[in-house]
Amino acid sequence: MRSQALILVCMVVFGVVGTCHGGSLKKGFYNNTCPNAEAIIKNATEKRVASDPTLPARFLRMHFHDCFVRGCDASVLLNSTTNNTAEKDAIPNLTLAGFDVIDDIKAEVEKKCPNVVSCADVLALAARDAVSFKFQTPLWEVLTGRRDGRISRISEALANIPSPLSNFTTLVRNFTSKGLNVHDLVVLSGGHTIGVGHCNTFSSRLYNFTGRSDQDPSLNPTYASFLKTQCGNLSDNTTFVPMDPASALKFDNNYYVTVKQNKGLFQSDAALLANKGSRKIVDELLDSKKFFTEFAQAMKRMGAIGLVTGNEGEIRKKCSVVN
Ligand code: HEM
Ligand SMILES: *[C@@H]1O[C@H](CO)[C@@H](O)[C@H](O)[C@H]1NC(C)=O
Ligand SMILES: *[C@@H]1O[C@H](CO)[C@@H](O)[C@H](O)[C@H]1NC(C)=O
Ligand SMILES: *[C@@H]1O[C@H](CO)[C@@H](O)[C@H](O)[C@H]1NC(C)=O
Numbered sequence: 344m345r346s347q348a349l350i351l352v353c354m355v356v357f358g359v360v361g362t363c364h365g366g367s368l369k370k371g372f373y374n375n376t377c378p379n380a381e382a383i384i385k386n387a388t389e390k391r392v393a394s395d396p397t398l399p400a401r402f403l404r405m406h407f408h409d410c411f412v413r414g415c416d417a418s419v420l421l422n423s424t425t426n427n428t429a430e431k432d433a434i435p436n437l438t439l440a441g442f443d444v445i446d447d448i449k450a451e452v453e454k455k456c457p458n459v460v461s462c463a464d465v466l467a468l469a470a471r472d473a474v475s476f477k478f479q480t481p482l483w484e485v486l487t488g489r490r491d492g493r494i495s496r497i498s499e500a501l502a503n504i505p506s507p508l509s510n511f512t513t514l515v516r517n518f519t520s521k522g523l524n525v526h527d528l529v530v531l532s533g534g535h536t537i538g539v540g541h542c543n544t545f546s547s548r549l550y551n552f553t554g555r556s557d558q559d560p561s562l563n564p565t566y567a568s569f570l571k572t573q574c575g576n577l578s579d580n581t582t583f584v585p586m587d588p589a590s591a592l593k594f595d596n597n598y599y600v601t602v603k604q605n606k607g608l609f610q611s612d613a614a615l616l617a618n619k620g621s622r623k624i625v626d627e628l629l630d631s632k633k634f635f636t637e638f639a640q641a642m643k644r645m646g647a648i649g650l651v652t653g654n655e656g657e658i659r660k661k662c663s664v665v666n
């Protein structure tokens with residue numbers, strides 16, 4: 344009765360049931376069952392990142408996509424089967440390289456502690472450790488105790504992952520439906536300080552913004568001319584450009600400088616300037632110390648969306664298939 348009331352309150356407040364389970368994550372969930380789990384993951388991740396500097400961006404985005412679809416339950420890692428097309432196949436090039444590496448890191452953990460550490464925790468920790476690699480210190484705390492889901496559907500990825508074409512109102516609704524607010528939206532968009540976007544995710548801004556072969560007036564014209572030299576047509580899905588060109592591999596708060604110069608790559612980036620309240624948050628995040636503090640807190644909230652805990656779900660042996 345009491346837990347039903349709690350769930351009801353959570354549904355009213357957050358709009359989703361899963362958000363209410365966030366409290367069951369723990370610091371050091373594997374202390375007793377696999378004391379070296381976090382160190383093994385950190386070592387394995389850092390070794391891979393040292394030879395592939397694109398991995399931090401890939402893992403960070405993968406973790407975001409995992410959490411926004413069915414909660415952070417590693418559903419994004421599952422392969423399609425004969426009867427089911429998985430989330431993975433909805434997302435062109437979320438990157439094969441990234442998935443393989445997560446599978447390998449999990450295999451290393453499995454050698455030491457079989458059937459103990461979830462793939463959802465491996466992904467959450469690897470994303471943090473990859474991004475933190477150059478800083479010699481973890482950039483945000485990752486609580487653990489997530490369990491793995493058994494379902495992954497392409498339709499749910501399409502329905503839950505925000506579009507780069509979205510305006511401010513839509514983005515806020517999309518984040519609210521996950522129990523996150525406007526502040527989280529602006530802070531987490533700062534993840535676009537690393538990594539790349541493919542031309543087809545933004546080239547309508549260059550060539551056909553309102554359907555009259557026009558350009559997005561909110562995009563810096565000089566930057567638009569440059570982007571046109573990179574992206575020759577609307578359908579180019581192979582060329583990619585850095586989202587934060589001044590510091591593409593550096594995890595910092597320069598994204599907000601870029602956005603303020605009207606050089607945010609996607610409409611969803613530019614949208615952060617469309618609202619007075621969010622503009623103010625963008626300004627605040629120009630302070631680097633503030634950005635790191637806020638990003639750390641928002642990542643914790645994102646990492647607790649719709650959790651599978653307790654006896655639900657499973658601890659997958661291999662991240663790409665259910666047990
Ligand atoms: C606000 C809603 C968001 C939208 C509409 C959005 C959209 C996109 C798009 C279209 C790409 C480019 C994909 C490609 O062309 O390869 C991208 C890349 C990326 N996104 Fe987001 N994103 C959002 C939020 C986030 C969040 C919350 C994070 C993490 C905190 C994140 C982290 C990343 C990273 C790191 C990349 C680069 C991936 C790589 O280089 O492989 N994004 N995003
Ligand atoms: C694991 O150990 C850390 C560090 O001693 C401690 O802060 C944390 O509460 C412990 N967690 C559990 C679940 O025992
Ligand atoms: C991680 O790597 C360091 C340095 O190579 C090593 O000393 C440590 O034992 C490793 N830890 C684990 C748990 O693999
Ligand atoms: C796929 O669906 C068919 C027909 O419903 C069923 O016979 C088969 O066992 C399913 N295969 C898997 C891998 O679930």
Ligand SMILES: *[C@@H]1O[C@H](CO)[C@@H](O)[C@H](O)[C@H]1NC(C)=O
Binds near residue numbers: 435436580
């Ligand atoms: C790119 O576009 C081509 C042609 O439309 C399509 O066949 C291909 O699957 C697309 N690739 C990706 C990664 O979206």
Ligand SMILES: *[C@@H]1O[C@H](CO)[C@@H](O)[C@H](O)[C@H]1NC(C)=O
Binds near residue numbers: 504506513514
């Ligand atoms: C985002 O919000 C809009 C407006 O409520 C909704 O139509 C759309 O389906 C949502 N998209 C995602 C990916 O959540």
Ligand SMILES: *[C@@H]1O[C@H](CO)[C@@H](O)[C@H](O)[C@H]1NC(C)=O
Binds near residue numbers: 510511512513
């Ligand atoms: C934002 O986009 C939605 C969905 O495309 C649209 O219905 C709405 O009118 C747009 N809002 C603004 C302020 O442009």
Ligand SMILES: *[C@@H]1O[C@H](CO)[C@@H](O)[C@H](O)[C@H]1NC(C)=O
Binds near residue numbers: 556
């Ligand atoms: C530009 O958009 C309009 C309206 O959506 C469409 O009819 C036209 O075919 C597009 N142009 C190109 C080159 O795709």
Ligand SMILES: *[C@@H]1O[C@H](CO)[C@@H](O)[C@H](O)[C@H]1NC(C)=O
Binds near residue numbers: 575576577579580582
């Ligand atoms: C668009 O540009 C890409 C990359 O330059 C090229 O491979 C493709 O053939 C072009 N498509 C069209 C329709 O011009």
Ligand SMILES: *[C@@H]1O[C@H](CO)[C@@H](O)[C@H](O)[C@H]1NC(C)=O
Binds near residue numbers: 440541
């Ligand atoms: C997708 O990723 C693969 C492997 O990293 C790469 O070879 C391919 O060119 C990428 N395709 C696109 C459309 O970006």
Ligand SMILES: *[C@@H]1O[C@H](CO)[C@@H](O)[C@H](O)[C@H]1NC(C)=O
Binds near residue numbers: 422661663664
């Ligand atoms: C999942 O798919 C990838 C890419 O196709 C493949 O390399 C991997 O072996 C698959 N995983 C399993 C357990 O079959």
